[in-house]
Amino acid sequence: MRLTCVDSFSGAGGLSLGLHKAGFEVLLSFDIEPKCIETINNNKKYFSHPALCEDIRNMLGGRLLNHIGLKQGELFLLAGGPPCQGFSVQRIGEDLDSRNDLVLQYGSLIDEVRPMFFVMENVSGIQGKRGKTILSELISHMEDIGYVVHKQLINAEDYGIPQRRKRIILVGERRDIGSEYTFPVPTGERHTVRETIEFLPEPPTDGTSHSEYPLHRRDRLSDKNIKRLMALQQGQGRDHLPEELLADCHRIDSSIIGHRNVYGRMSWDDVAPTITARFDSFTRGMFGHPEQLRSISLCEGALLQTFPVDFVFSGSKVEIARQIGNAVPPNLAKIIGESIIEYYLRKEVKNIVLSGNH
Incomplete structure (x- = not known):
């Protein structure tokens, strides 16, 4: 049996990379973003499969199979993580994002291709009021066409990923394959920010890239933001800033508006917060370096997402940050992929034994 795989909504290839490491033969990746496809194609060390710039709405099952x-x-x-911004808990007071119909489009592709297994990754907010209707519709559709769907909220931190990252994972298996898949047990490993990024030298102070690590460069900060970082210890956020350094919008009680975890520093001996698509600015989260006067670099964000240090990203600073923040951590994808393979092989062995007893 060939352990073949297709990665839809591939982004920069985090899911593809992890599934490949797990033992899958990735046949194809596709994504609507050209720079994501360029990233995959620029990493021949890690990827040998073709990557296409395609909108899933144009990738009908027959075309994909061809x-x-x-x-x-x-x-x-068939694996994929449909764009999830419309479900994110960070989007306050907004209605369903129009992109969220891509979740159902993913279901249509599963229907047309009928893989033995499928995996879908999405933000935990898909279980909230914005997303639960769409999620229920997807699961019902999958059950109607012959899949058993397993759903679990997974925190990447529990699987050795150096960040708190809660995501909903769906694993579907065709009923002719089985119905007893179980999610991997937390590994008990814990990897900190220190273990992950401390080896990197300090980036040049003039804003240029480090000679050995091209994505390791510091952002320009305003004088006020430098003062904010100077006022913070590891693990502290805007709640620890003096009144004169608070942004005007943060002078309002945070229970009324805004997020508490902005303008903050990471802690060396803790895991990182969720690496988002805007992690390159400490004004957007707890993305300040634990001790240096800067936000973490693109290189550091990629490492905290468990990309290899020599992984090559293509695009502008904003595009690369988005690719990194939106990715499934490759090491988490590997663990999930391994659990599917191990489950399938156990069933195959059991079937051989049972058939031999008749």
């Missing part, structure tokens, strides 16, 4: 040379029902795993 690309990978398989028939309906033959693909082992």
Whole structure:
């Protein structure tokens, strides 16, 4: 059995990279963002499969199967993380984002391809009022066409990823395969910010990239933001800033408006906060370096997402930060992928034993 896989909504390839490390044969990645595809194509050390710039709404099942040379029902795993910004708990007071219909489009692709397994990753907010209707509709559709769907809220921190990152994971298996898949047990490993990024030298003070690590450069900060960082110890956020350094919008009680975890520093001996698409600015979260007067670099964010240090990202600073922050951590994808393979192989062995006893 070929452990074939397709990564839809691939982004920069975090899911593809982890699934490849788990033992999958990735046949194809596709994403609507050209710079994401450029990133995958620029990492031949890690990827040998083709990557296409495609909108899933144009990637009908027959077309996808033609690309990978398989028939309906033959693909082992279809994986993907439909864009999730509309479900994010960080979007306060907004209605459903129009992109969220892509979750149902992903379900349509599963219906047309009929893989043995599928995986979907999304933000925990998909279980809230904005997303639960769409999630329920997807699960009902999958059950109607013959899948058993397993759902779990996973915190990446519990699996050795050096950040708190809660995500909903769906694993679906065709009923002809089985119905007893279980999610991987937390590993008990804990990796801190210190373990992950302390080895990096301090980036140049003139704003240029480090000679050995091209994405390791410091952002320009305003004088006021430098003062804010100077006023903070590790693990402290805007709640610890003196009144004169608070932004005007933060003088209002945070229970009424805004987020408490902005203008903050990470802690060396803790895991990082969730690496978001805007992690390159400490004004957007607890993204200040634990001790230096700067936000963490793109390189550091990628490491906290468990990308290899030599992974090459393509695009502008904003585009690269978005690729990194939106990715499934490769090491988490590997653990989930391994759990699916191990489950399938156990079932195969059991079936062989049972057939031999008849």
